Amino acid sequence: MPESDMGIIGVIIAVLGGAIRIGTPFLFVSLGECLTEKSGRINLGLEANLVMGAMSGYGVAYLSGSAWLGVLVAGLTGTVLGLIHAMLCQQNRVNDIAVGIAMMLFGTGLAFFLGKPFIQPVAPRLPSLSLGTWSESPVVQAALEINVLFIIGLILAPLMAWFFKNAKWGLFVRTVGESRDAALAMGINVNLVRMYSTMAGGFLAGIGGSFLSLYYPGSWNEGLSSGQGLMAVALVIFARWNPMYCLYASLLFGGASALGPALQSVGITQGYYLFNAAPYVLTLAIMVITSSKKQRFAGMPGEMSNI
Amino acid sequence: MTRELGKLLESIAIPVVALLVSLFLFSVFVSFSGANAFEVLGGIYRGAFGSWFSWQNTLVRAAPLMLTALCTALPARIGLIVIGGEGAMVIGGLFAALTGIYLDGLNPLLVISCMTLAGVITGGSWVAAMGALKHYRNVNETISSLLLNYIAIAILSFLVLGILRDPATLNNPSSYPIGEANMIGDIGDTSIHGGLLFGLAICIGLWFLMRRTIYGFAVDIVGGNIRAAQISGLPVGKLIILTCFLGGAAAGIAGVIEVAAVHGRANLSLNAGYGYAGILVAFLARHNPIAIIPVAILLGGIRASSGLLQRSFDLPDATTLVLQGIIFIVILASEALYGRIKWFQPKVTSNA
Numbered sequence: 001m002p003e004s005d006m007g008i009i010g011v012i013i014a015v016l017g018g019a020i021r022i023g024t025p026f027l028f029v030s031l032g033e034c035l036t037e038k039s040g041r042i043n044l045g046l047e048a049n050l051v052m053g054a055m056s057g058y059g060v061a062y063l064s065g066s067a068w069l070g071v072l073v074a075g076l077t078g079t080v081l082g083l084i085h086a087m088l089c090q091q092n093r094v095n096d097i098a099v100g101i102a103m104m105l106f107g108t109g110l111a112f113f114l115g116k117p118f119i120q121p122v123a124p125r126l127p128s129l130s131l132g133t134w135s136e137s138p139v140v141q142a143a144l145e146i147n148v149l150f151i152i153g154l155i156l157a158p159l160m161a162w163f164f165k166n167a168k169w170g171l172f173v174r175t176v177g178e179s180r181d182a183a184l185a186m187g188i189n190v191n192l193v194r195m196y197s198t199m200a201g202g203f204l205a206g207i208g209g210s211f212l213s214l215y216y217p218g219s220w221n222e223g224l225s226s227g228q229g230l231m232a233v234a235l236v237i238f239a240r241w242n243p244m245y246c247l248y249a250s251l252l253f254g255g256a257s258a259l260g261p262a263l264q265s266v267g268i269t270q271g272y273y274l275f276n277a278a279p280y281v282l283t284l285a286i287m288v289i290t291s292s293k294k295q296r297f298a299g300m301p302g303e304m305s306n307i
Numbered sequence: 308m309t310r311e312l313g314k315l316l317e318s319i320a321i322p323v324v325a326l327l328v329s330l331f332l333f334s335v336f337v338s339f340s341g342a343n344a345f346e347v348l349g350g351i352y353r354g355a356f357g358s359w360f361s362w363q364n365t366l367v368r369a370a371p372l373m374l375t376a377l378c379t380a381l382p383a384r385i386g387l388i389v390i391g392g393e394g395a396m397v398i399g400g401l402f403a404a405l406t407g408i409y410l411d412g413l414n415p416l417l418v419i420s421c422m423t424l425a426g427v428i429t430g431g432s433w434v435a436a437m438g439a440l441k442h443y444r445n446v447n448e449t450i451s452s453l454l455l456n457y458i459a460i461a462i463l464s465f466l467v468l469g470i471l472r473d474p475a476t477l478n479n480p481s482s483y484p485i486g487e488a489n490m491i492g493d494i495g496d497t498s499i500h501g502g503l504l505f506g507l508a509i510c511i512g513l514w515f516l517m518r519r520t521i522y523g524f525a526v527d528i529v530g531g532n533i534r535a536a537q538i539s540g541l542p543v544g545k546l547i548i549l550t551c552f553l554g555g556a557a558a559g560i561a562g563v564i565e566v567a568a569v570h571g572r573a574n575l576s577l578n579a580g581y582g583y584a585g586i587l588v589a590f591l592a593r594h595n596p597i598a599i600i601p602v603a604i605l606l607g608g609i610r611a612s613s614g615l616l617q618r619s620f621d622l623p624d625a626t627t628l629v630l631q632g633i634i635f636i637v638i639l640a641s642e643a644l645y646g647r648i649k650w651f652q653p654k655v656t657s658n659a
Contacts, residue, residue: 105631
């Protein structure tokens with residue numbers, strides 16, 4: 001990236017651009033988690049979907065030459081992981097939070113194992129739209145390179161909100177999430193709805209992973225994801241289980257993550273590693289502020305284990 | 308069969324069967340990737356327990372695992388799922404190194420004691436903070452502990468790659484050394500460092516505390532039914548924070564050992580995944596501090612065999628991670644079996 005002389009304005013533009021670029025995987029993972037949690041189950045293992053999605057998407061894109069085929073396979077990988085999670089959680093006495101941790105360790109180990117051959121090769125990247133050509137400034141141009149997946153996510157968020165509100169299946173998901181007994185009385189197969197919700201959520205998280213390896217940072221390596229999958233769970237709480245708020249929260253988190261690199265690009269390297277902790281500190285601060293000892297969160301599905 | 312004996316047998320038999328099932332699934336997995344499963348399993352055994360040399364390797368890795376496992380096991384007894392062992396280990400090790408660098412030159416025994424104390428206080432407070440956030444603000448401890456892991460690693464990188472960096476360390480950036488005199492030596496003429504004794508003693512001590520004292524009993528009541536504990540007047544908040552502190556202190560000592568017995572300085576290898584593997588150890592041991600000892604040795608062995616698998620079978624170093632992941636998932640799935648197998652259930656006697 002070229003040196004910029006725009007100072008503080010440059011930092012702000014870089015943070016805004018980063019909000020979209022780094023926020024996109026957050027958006028997909030949080031929408032997936034939102035869907036799963038709406039059905040009354042929490043999936044802490046989406047980190048695995050993210051890393052496995054990144055690895056499988058990259059591998060398939062490299063082998064087939066098509067980045068979009070990679071995205072599809074990443075989603076399907078996430079679906080399979082969601083299926084495993086759902087089948088384990090259906091068993092008696094099996095704790096969904098512990099299963100999430102186990103899936104996280106299993107999925108990252110598996111991705112590192114299978115992904116070894118793909119660390120060196122270069123796969124095709126996902127296309128992006130250059131919306132910044134009107135500007136002379138390379139900083140603005142870089143910030144307005146918008147990836148197609150972000151636009152898909154931008155459409156998906158209101159679509160999911162509509163789905164919960166108006167679609168028959170959306171009502172099923174919400175009923176199962178609010179009250180198992182009510183759902184049973186309506187003749188809904190609770191485990192089946194939860195399984196589909198976890199699988200669909202896993203699909204979206206897998207796609208979020210493919211964005212990491214196929215667009216930004218744009219290659220496969222073992223340090224690709226650093227807790228974004230779990231941060232998405234906190235993000236969904238912050239977003240009050242509302243898909244539209246997930247969109248805004250993802251942009252906020254993306255911006256916080258972009259702060260360190262943006263400051264570094266204008267020559268402020270002091271405390272670079274501390275700025276990298278910004279998204280984690282922000283998440284923690286948000287959780288401390290929004291949690292309450294007295295009551296459950298407003299909007300929290302009634303069947304969910306208390307988080 | 309009495310109720311007690313049935314429960315004990317059940318809690319040994321189910322994990323053992325789950326381990327065998329995991330090994331079978333792992334064999335299928337490595338067969339698909341083109342290796343001979345029997346040879347790979349044999350390789351894991353040889354790398355872990357096949358010779359005195361590999362035993363030493365295994366035990367060196369088991370020591371920190373015992374301590375990080377306690378960081379998940381103790382809070383689990385009071386009903387919290389904490390996965391912050393990695394962060395507590397990093398913070399404990401970092402502050403132990405700071406203490407050692409600062410006090411270098413004094414009596415080595417005093418320096419080591421102060422380093423351990425620093426690890427206990429910082430690691431313990433790190434996890435106690437998660438317990439306090441849970442109790443006072445109802446912040447989910449699983450998520451907060453993971454976030455704090457990343458924050459701990461950021462602090463470590465900031466200091467070790469910044470103001471603490473010894474310019475002489477080029478390839479593996481590290482802090483200044485704590486001084487040769489202040490390091491924990493090996494046991495006898497083995498290559499096993501004294502940290503193993505720390506691990507064993509702390510596991511046994513905490514088992515006694517959790518199983519044979521009023522404090523341990525109170526923790527089990529809170530873990531069993533928090534409402535009942537509140538109604539019976541137990542100081543729930545204090546118990547939660549103290550239990551988290553003890554777990555974090557154990558993980559902090561794991562960091563002290565890595566600094567004082569292995570590296571002699573603080574560096575990024577403090578963040579080598581012992582905290583995450585410790586979670587698995589705790590769940591496999593069903594959060595029992597005594598059971599953690601053999602499980603940590605088993606897992607230490609699996610980790611120790613990683614190098615041999617890479618050299619002999621050309622398998623990636625993540626192979627042992629896959630095995631650990633499979634074990635974790637099968638162990639959790641096996642939870643569904645408890646109380647369902649007739650053979651372990653006491654005969655219902657009708658002499659009432």
